[in-house]
Amino acid sequence: MKYIKNLPSTDKKISEELILDGWARLKEPSSITKTILFSFPLMIINGIIAMTISFYLHPDMKNILNRNTFSISIKLDLVSLLYIGIFILFMIIHEFIHGIFIPNGLKSDKVYWGINGVFAFVYTTEIIKKSRYIIISIMPFILLSIVLPFILKLLGLLNGFTISLSLINAMGSSVDCLNILLILKQVPKDSYIVSNGMETYFKKNYY
Secondary structure, X not given: OEEOOOOOOOOHXXXXXXXXXXXXXXOOOOOHHHHHHHOHHHHHHHHHHHHHHHHHHOOHHHHHHOOOXXXXXXXXXXXXXXXXXXXXXXXXXHHHHHHHHOOOOOOOOXXXXXXXXXXXXXXXXXXXXXXXXXXXXXXXXXHHHHHHHHHHHHHOOOOHHHHHHHHHHHXXXXXXXXXXXXXXXXXXXXXXXXXXXXXXXXXXXXX
């Protein structure tokens, strides 16, 4: 896994070569902004799932939400900086979970990670089987927003802050979930998937 500063742009020459070799392009949003907009309904659904788990594990959350008034104050102190640092770390962990589930992800020279502005990312040009691609996409949501709250509950560490981490991860996973839906709808069984910048291609029976 290599560090890069920005997400790679689409290489038109590679796109042409893929099409000539029998790869089909996935119909997907053409920009990050459009992807986020299309994934908004999934963001709401994921948020509801995360909050339902929170209500089950931490009943006091209901009392917090039922308060008539609340206030938000921002103080730039060491504790606030620590919280910000944990949020950033949590975001990076999300992306590294993607990377871990990519075949040979940590050792491959075709897997890249970086931080673009306030967002972390993992990108790969590895050719990946459809079923594995779906696993790669969904695992951060499952591990950090479904499994982790139960572990934190057992450890006595489930509180408003850790629940907010789970919620933000769940909502942020909406883009991953959108990708999964697009793959399930368009890509045939036993196909393989490869990325070229913002473009995704698939081919049945690659090997």
